[in-house]
Amino acid sequence: MAETSSDATRIAAEARDRVRFEEEALGLADQVYRVARHLASSREEADDLVQETYARAFRSWRSYTPGTNLRAWLLRILTNLNIDRGRRSQRAPQTTALEANDYYLYDKLAESDGGASDEDRVVERLSQDDIVNALSAVPHDFRDVIVLVDIGDFSYQDAANILDIPIGTVMSRLHRGRRILKRELAESVLEDAS
């Protein structure tokens, strides 16, 4: 009898923990989607990935340690699913992405603008489409890091944990990835101008 009552207490406590977990996870959905949208290649793929991530998270909620970074935990599930979905096989045979120097994009924009304009105005010459398209043209390994750190606001350490790579690799991919992104942006602006 005493055992039955303690079982009931345990079950009730577990149900409470699970509901709390689900609510906390759902509260992060906007932030998860924001990152997923640019890790995935399309809006539809992002929708599927986020749904699959939450379905898996709700099933395996017990493996989450309360008090740790839930957003990073969800993103780790999501990036693993993204890779499992055959993203790797879509990758072009190890081509080296072309990167430019860090000043390249500004130089190109200022050059085509006659120079001497305000930096904020120069940035505004890039349209939303320019940026979204340029970002999707960055190879996955680099894009993943840019999306997590620069768009998702994850620390280098969190990004390293999510992607299961060393922190030094996060930093070098981030630096190279931003240069590739700027090169892609410069190319799209030059195309628009021609």
Place this chain on the structure above:
Amino acid sequence: MTQAHEDPCAHCEEMMQPYLDHTLTEAERLEAEHHLDECEWCRRRYRFEESLRVYVRQVVAEPMPDELKAKLAALRIPLN
């Protein structure tokens, strides 16, 4: 101990990302700032990079569709 660089602007360009990421050593940070104080050309490019980072974050932000929000809520495991 900072060393003189043949092309200080090229060196400053190399330091731009780590400078904005706050990952330079104190000596490197001071070196970059010293150059930036004197060099309008590099200063513009640093300011542009800062604006670009903010701008990219803003323009790529896409709100989650309401239907997706509803689908996620429906995935919750019902209480017995």
